[in-house]
């Protein structure tokens with residue numbers, strides 16, 4: 001409980017960039033990782049925060065795979081570096097919009113908990129476009145959002161998009177998007 005409270009304080013303090021007052025629930029951590037390619041070699045996470053979903057991805061991915069986790073908040077990056085000692089994890093203290101500077105290989109699976117609600121249309125289009133370009137055919141981009149209003153936008157950006165409602169309060173919606 002102490003950990004959850006500490007992370008809630010951190011997310012609230014940085015509300016403008018986190019768009020959240022606490023970390024995502026266990027239910028979200030599990031559902032958002034349900035479409036990961038468990039035989040994949042390259043994974044990408046956007047909005048690592050304090051690393052709760054990061055740990056779930058690392059638990060599921062192969063021993064010889066790597067995970068690029070993007071996070072704009074330097075304090076969060078430092079905290080996760082201290083807490084998660086895993087050679088497969090590459091922490092990038094930069095925005096998802098700059099993915100092409102850091103990742104040149106084809107990506108097997110992508111997971112994001114970034115607050116797209118706060119992003120401009122240009123930034124959203126840039127991130128979704130760059131993600132689709134780098135993701136392999138048949139790969140998934142899974143995103144947690146707290147509203148259904150983004151569904152049209154995500155459906156237009158991807159070849160397929162399915163929305164799953166979680167049982168939290170307030171309810172979260174996981175968008176499982178894929179590239180054909």
Ligand SMILES: C[S@@+](CC[C@H](N)C(=O)[O-])C[C@H]1O[C@@H](n2cnc3c(N)ncnc32)[C@H](O)[C@@H]1O
Nearest residue numbers: 017018020023024047048049071072095096113
């Ligand atoms: C809602 S929090 C989610 C944190 C954690 N992954 C979780 O599930 O609880 C969103 C995170 O996205 C980060 N973020 C915001 N804009 C970003 C960007 N352009 N690129 C990468 N991370 C970003 C925030 O700093 C914050 O840590």
